[in-house]
Amino acid sequence: MTQEKAFQDYYEETTGSVCYGCGRLNEQGLQIKSYWEGDVAVCRFQPQPYHTAFPGYVYGGLIASLIDCHSTGTAAAAAYRAEGRQMDSDPPLRYVTASLHVDYLKPTPIEGQLTVRATVAEIQGRRTTVKSELYAGDQLTARGNVLCVRVPDSWIKNNAG
Amino acid sequence: MTQEKAFQDYYEETTGSVCYGCGRLNEQGLQIKSYWEGDVAVCRFQPQPYHTAFPGYVYGGLIASLIDCHSTGTAAAAAYRAEGRQMDSDPPLRYVTASLHVDYLKPTPIEGQLTVRATVAEIQGRRTTVKSELYAGDQLTARGNVLCVRVPDSWIKNNAG
Numbered sequence: 001m002t003q004e005k006a007f008q009d010y011y012e013e014t015t016g017s018v019c020y021g022c023g024r025l026n027e028q029g030l031q032i033k034s035y036w037e038g039d040v041a042v043c044r045f046q047p048q049p050y051h052t053a054f055p056g057y058v059y060g061g062l063i064a065s066l067i068d069c070h071s072t073g074t075a076a077a078a079a080y081r082a083e084g085r086q087m088d089s090d091p092p093l094r095y096v097t098a099s100l101h102v103d104y105l106k107p108t109p110i111e112g113q114l115t116v117r118a119t120v121a122e123i124q125g126r127r128t129t130v131k132s133e134l135y136a137g138d139q140l141t142a143r144g145n146v147l148c149v150r151v152p153d154s155w156i157k158n159n160a161g
Numbered sequence: 162m163t164q165e166k167a168f169q170d171y172y173e174e175t176t177g178s179v180c181y182g183c184g185r186l187n188e189q190g191l192q193i194k195s196y197w198e199g200d201v202a203v204c205r206f207q208p209q210p211y212h213t214a215f216p217g218y219v220y221g222g223l224i225a226s227l228i229d230c231h232s233t234g235t236a237a238a239a240a241y242r243a244e245g246r247q248m249d250s251d252p253p254l255r256y257v258t259a260s261l262h263v264d265y266l267k268p269t270p271i272e273g274q275l276t277v278r279a280t281v282a283e284i285q286g287r288r289t290t291v292k293s294e295l296y297a298g299d300q301l302t303a304r305g306n307v308l309c310v311r312v313p314d315s316w317i318k319n320n321a322g
Contacts, residue, residue, distance in 0.1 A: 018213050020220040028211040030222075050189040052179050053257070054316075059181040060229045060258045061191075065222025096214070097221045100263045107257075155215075 006033035007041070007073035010087040015094045015156055021069035032066055034073040034118075041074035041130075043116040051110060058108040063134055067144035068100050070116045071130035075148035078120045078128060092156050095128065095148040108134070108141040116144070126150035167194035168202070168234035171248040176255045176317055182230035193227055195234040195279075202235035202291075204277040212271060219269040224295055228305035229261050231277045232291035236309035239281045239289060253317050256289065256309040269295070269302040277305075287311035 009024055011017040020029040034043045045066055053059035075095040080087050108114065118132035132144040170185055172178040181190040195204045206227055214220035236256040241248050269275070279293035293305040 013216075015215050018216055020212050020214070021222045023213075026211060026213070028209075050187060051181050052184075052187070053181070054176050055174075055179055059226075060261065061182045061222060061226025064225035064229065064261060064263075065220075068221045068225065096268075097265050099265065100221065100225060100261070102225075102261045104258050104260065 004035060005087075006035055007077045007087065008033060008069070010092075011094070012092060012156065015092075015151070016072075019069065021065045022073060030062075030065060030069075032069050034070050034077070036077065039119065041070065041077060041118040043070040043073075043118075045114045045116070047110050047114060049110070054107070056107075056110060058110050058114070058136075060102070060104060063104070063108060063114075063142050064100060064102050066114065066116050067102055067132050067134065067142070068097055068146060070118055071100075071132060071144060071146035072097055072148050074118045074120065074130050075128035075150075078123065079150065082123060091153055094151045094156055096151055098127070098147040098149045101145040103143045104141070105143065106139075106141050109136045109139075112137050118144075121145075165196065166248075167196055168238045168248065169194060169230070171253075172255070173253065173317065176253075176312070177233075180230065182226045183234060191223075191226060191230075193230050195231050195238070197238065200280065202231065202238060202279040204231040204234075204279075206275045206277070208271050208275060210271070215268070217268075217271060219271045219275070219297075221263070221265060224265070224269060224275075224303050225261060225263050227275065227277050228263055228293050228295065228303070229258055229307060231279055232261075232293060232305060232307035233258055233309050235279045235281065235291050236289035236311075239284065240311065243284060252314055255312045255317055257312055259288070259308040259310045262306040264304045265302070266304065267300070267302050270297045270300075273298050279305075282306075
């Protein structure tokens with residue numbers, strides 16, 4: 001069995017493929033990857049020892065980054081699903097973050113793997129709300145709520161920085 | 162005239178001095194620094210080329226990280242001010258993030274310096290709300306609203322990961 005491609009592996013060079021959070025072409029970046037597991041989009045990530053906040057715990061900015069990129073990826077993947085299309089079909093559907101909300105429920109231990117589980121709460125035209133939960137092992141430590149907005153087609157074709 | 166110390170330069174080894182976002186001892190980290198300018202706390206940060214989202218623009222996780230660490234630092238600095246104390250006096254006052262909200266108003270250009278300007282909106286016991294604006298040059302591109310909570314004294318003394 002070959003591993004399926006992650007949502008982010010479909011991003012083109014003019015969009016998220018260079019993203020520090022999730023771009024496959026950003027060698028310094030976090031390269032987070034998201035996959036469907038049924039109707040839940042799942043991202044697993046191993047923090048590095050230097051991703052610390054206080055000693056032993058993950059810094060909040062990493063948690064926000066995981067929730068952010070995983071949510072926009074999930075919004076894109078859900079849009080293809082809603083249209084009954086594969087993620088490599090045209091036109092491409094890409095999302096950016098309009099607002100990000102994270103509730104930090106308790107400190108997130110840094111040793112083990114983190115898992116972000118996201119579901120689509122609402123799709124209204126070009127706006128998609130994604131809710132997520134972040135776990136360290138089986139401990140729920142943060143919740144995310146992200147409003148994602150689909151970028152104009154012209155942006156995807158023409159944006160070159 | 163010597164440069165004053167940043168809020169984060171007072172953090173001890175058991176707390177934020179190792180933070181990826183703002184710890185002076187985290188060599189891989191962002192090492193963001195915050196200073197008072199009157200009643201506004203200001204953080205200036207030069208994004209690196211790899212901090213990209215789409216080509217030419219800063220990724221949202223960096224913006225969230227700047228707002229997060231700058232806000233907890235501002236909450237701490239404001240608590241000392243409220244007690245009429247210097248930041249090197251005992252007992253230390255340290256804050257963590259309970260919730261982080263960022264509104265991304267428009268894409269943030271990556272070339273120039275970013276400035277986060279924060280003010281304390283409310284102090285209620287151990288909970289401090291910090292509101293902030295992020296500028297790229299003179300362009301307002303994001304707004305933050307962070308609920309910070311003071312950590313227990315025992316945490317500062319005893320936490321060793």
